[in-house]
Amino acid sequence: MTSSADPVPSADDGAAPGAAPGGPVFSSRWERRRAVTSWALWDWGSAAFNAVIVTFVFSPYLVSGVAADETTGSEQLGYALSIAGFVIAVVAPAVGTRADVAGRHRFWLGFHTVVIAACMAGMFFVQDSPEYLLLGLILMGVGSVFFEFAEVSYNGMLVRLTTAKDFGKVSGFGWGMGYIGGLVLLVLLLVTVISPEVGLFGVTDEDGARYRMVALLAAVWFAVFAVPVLIWGPKAPPRLPAAHAARATGIVAGVRAFLSDYKRLIARLVQMFRTERRTLHFFLAAAIYRDGLAAIFAFAGVLAAGSYGFSSSEVIVLGVAANVVAGIGSILAGWVDDRLGSKTVIVVGLVALIVMALPIAFSDSHAVFWACAMVLSFFVGPVQASSRTFLARITVPGREGENFGLYATTGRAVSFLGPFMFAAAISLLGFQRAGALGIALVLLVGLLIVLPIRPPSRDGVQVP
Template identity: 30%
Template sequence: MSDLAEPRASKRGIWGWMLFDWAAQPFFTVVTTFIFGPYFVSRMASDPAAGQAAWGYGIAAAGFVIAILSPVLGSIADQTGARKRWIAFFAAIKIVTVSLLWFAAPGSSLFLVVLLFSLASVAAEFSTVFNDSMMPRLVPKEDIGRISNVAWGLGYLGGMIVLIFVVAFMAGSPETGRTIIGVSPILGLDPALGEDARATGPISALWYFVFILPMFLYTPDTRTGKRIGTAVREGMAELRSTLAEVRQRAGILRFLIARMIYQDGVNALLALGGAFAAAMFGWSITEIGIFGIILNVVAIFGCLAASRLDTALGSKTLVLIALVLLTIATIGIVSTGPGYTLFGAWMMPGEDSGGLFGTPAEKAYIAFGLLIGIAFGPVQASSRSYMARSVSPEEAGRYFGIYALAGRATSFLAPFLVATITALSGSPRLGMAVIILFFLAGMVLLAVTPYPAHRPAR
């Protein structure tokens, strides 16, 4: 970050802010997507369809709570000025709830496990609202896209490191009891009891605790001196005026609606994609973990490239490119099954050549997964920089609260539809196909949205 133009915070403060993504990402990587989620779907539930439905409903419930409260909290943060105290509060909730996933043994109550996961998801998202709203005060607008994408890339790197650790030292094969590098799982973890997957909760909690500390120590925060009661009252009043104001800012309103639609698809694909693959091909934790590592490696390079392209092409162009890739990838993965891809237009030998991902269909699935890896980071990081370029530092909290609302207002809808269609049809493939519609609709609306969405002249 040596070439940042006139930074408003020290380099140490900027890096502390970016390390928040590094700290937060393992929860999404190893718990939500690649290790614990597939374990829940394939081993805790009675069958994969029931597991995908329960997981989807848990994500939907968390999304509903996030949608209701994010803009409220964002407005309150603007009134108090301070963000760190809120991040600390929700970090504590996340650390406790995600640690308790260790007790999610086979045969445990699905409701209680989903409740813990949903609470952790809510706390993680609220922390992100406050962290994101700090960004416009740290660097000039021309550098926002760069630090946003670099931070997201750091997040993927952190998630990948934890995922590699889990696969190499914790995830034992059901047949041999040893990990992919030929050692017994550390700490005597028993894969037969799901302890390798369950341990991802405490590990991601510890990682989060350690690596959010630089943000607390070095990243500058502000404070208005208002008491919390006064801040709540004024924050609620400000939220009402902001919701009225945003209707007069057509560019921001249209962008937020577009993001509300396509982010629903992103959230659902992120949360359910790993479990879908594990159920379809019967992948073990080792295989789904390696799939996750591959995607994270690609995602890191995607974010690093996007950190430059965001400045050169603009956030809007980058988001549109990412949505095209995600649409192609989602069509690819739902059209692939044992022995075929592209809905059977390309039939493949069903013989397993042995080793990891031994069938041609599995390799085709991974190829489509690479497109997801390339696009996942930029579609979210450049959306964040799009918003940051469109608002002033003084209004960042309330607008990032509404930004979170747009990312979650209907975020229960895509997982709910995936879960419901899966439950009614008994077909996880048909359920996942719903996600394509969210990408297409969001892409069309964003294409006709002005960029950036600045405040209109008065």
């Protein structure tokens, strides 16, 4: 995470040598390593929501086991998550601004994490009967909203953890921990709860108890690994005077402060258009190619089962292998990021993803699919992690939450693009594997938009 050559910040309020103003302040290397490790453990624990709840276990249970039929369940889950996406798009920027104003990224990360864990624990009460579908959808939607809010504060902490020259290494380490944490939890749940005829605590398939217990255990996993960052995570000084933050007490005052944050945000966007167009340019590019990245994972299992005849167990094995490779890629790419720059990792990764999507579209060979899937997995994580690093490097100190809130919003603004292009390519060409071409086209557009962007400095935060 840190090298012996890294400058060690002093114990006073000044930034570390070589750090951006308002950057990390630690009294020793040990304190800094502890902060980075505790930060990455939140990513490790958060995989309980992403991998277990959203992707592999609870969502399929909700659609296939709780809903009256899979078509109805899929449709209603889509509507629920669309509503959640709209809420995120509207509210996320102000959430980030509020954290920046008071310097309370750690507090808000803790608050949002508690809400997410509570939603996950609440899923224990969702039995396998249609009358429980609404409860499950509400818990999924609310959990998704607060997960995005939590990531705004979590990503905003990056610039407080280390100097700019190590952003890539730290970001890649956190992202890799998330993939590996998801892998470890999935394997544990498979061997203790999901696969055995009688699982841990005596659970069976009756009333969906097996999957409800998975949700409860995932909530505990997330809560436990979130604790370290809430104790040892980096603190940020408030951007505005304490008197301003003190006014935001009570419900009415809180609403007024929220609206005030949006007024400040609009002024911020106008300012960015005038003086930070590179950041806006990056928001546009990242929104497009990140949706292509999301589509890769969303439809990999669909293609594996539909076009290549994978069984359910083979799809799970594919998912486990993909998480392992993606985690390794994220960690290794962090070192490359710090040496060659975030943009280099992004561009090389996108080119590799586009090239590897083509054989999937035109070959029905299992060996070709496996090889391409592993290469795709290897580069997905690095592009995601280096995108976060790129933004951290070009963000003006004190604007971390605001910018990462906008990052979340712009990503949600085009979240329909990848699924639409996947379906459109299939409709146009008439076979399922053609969907890979639709995803490749989305990635290509994002690549073309990101190419002209001037790369940020690797030695310090470079204000556009």
